[in-house]
Amino acid sequence: MRFMPLLLAGALLSAGTAMAARSADPEAKIAKALAGRVPGEPVDCINLRDIRSSRIIDRTAILYETNGGRYYLNRPESGANFLGWDDILVTDTHSSQLCSIDIVRLVDRGSRFPSGSVGLGKFVPYTKPGKAKSW
Numbered sequence: 001m002r003f004m005p006l007l008l009a010g011a012l013l014s015a016g017t018a019m020a021a022r023s024a025d026p027e028a029k030i031a032k033a034l035a036g037r038v039p040g041e042p043v044d045c046i047n048l049r050d051i052r053s054s055r056i057i058d059r060t061a062i063l064y065e066t067n068g069g070r071y072y073l074n075r076p077e078s079g080a081n082f083l084g085w086d087d088i089l090v091t092d093t094h095s096s097q098l099c100s101i102d103i104v105r106l107v108d109r110g111s112r113f114p115s116g117s118v119g120l121g122k123f124v125p126y127t128k129p130g131k132a133k134s135w
Helices: 003-022 026-033
Strands: 045-047 051-057 061-066 071-074 087-091 097-099 103-108 114-119 123-127
Touching: 026 051, 026 061, 045 061, 051 087
Parallel strands: none
Antiparallel strands: 045 097, 051 061, 061 071, 071 123, 087 103, 103 114
C-alpha cells in the first residue's frame, strides 16, 4: 500500500508530460514541419489522388503532404478550434479535388463520435527551394 501514492504520482507526472507535449505551440509545430520550404501562392483546390498524408496541428491547421513531397498548409476559415491531434478527418467531396469550400468532419479516434467540423480555407503550397513548381 505504501507504493500506491508513489505509483499515482508517477502516473500523474507521465500524464502531465504527455499533455504538455501535445499542447506545444502549434505555430512552432508548423514551423518545424515546414522548415527549409518556401511558400507559394495560395490555391483553392488540391487533387485528392495526390494527397499522401495529412496531419492535424492542434486548433490551428491541417498539413497535407502530396506526391513529390509538396506540402499544403490549410488554415480552416471556420472551426479550427475543433481540430485535435487525435481526430480523424472525414472528407466527403463530390469531385476529384479537395477545395476551400469543402467541409471536413472530425471524428474522435477513441470514441468514434463526431467531434466537430471545419470549413477549409485556401491551400498554401510549400516546396523545397530548387524544386520545379508545376501547380
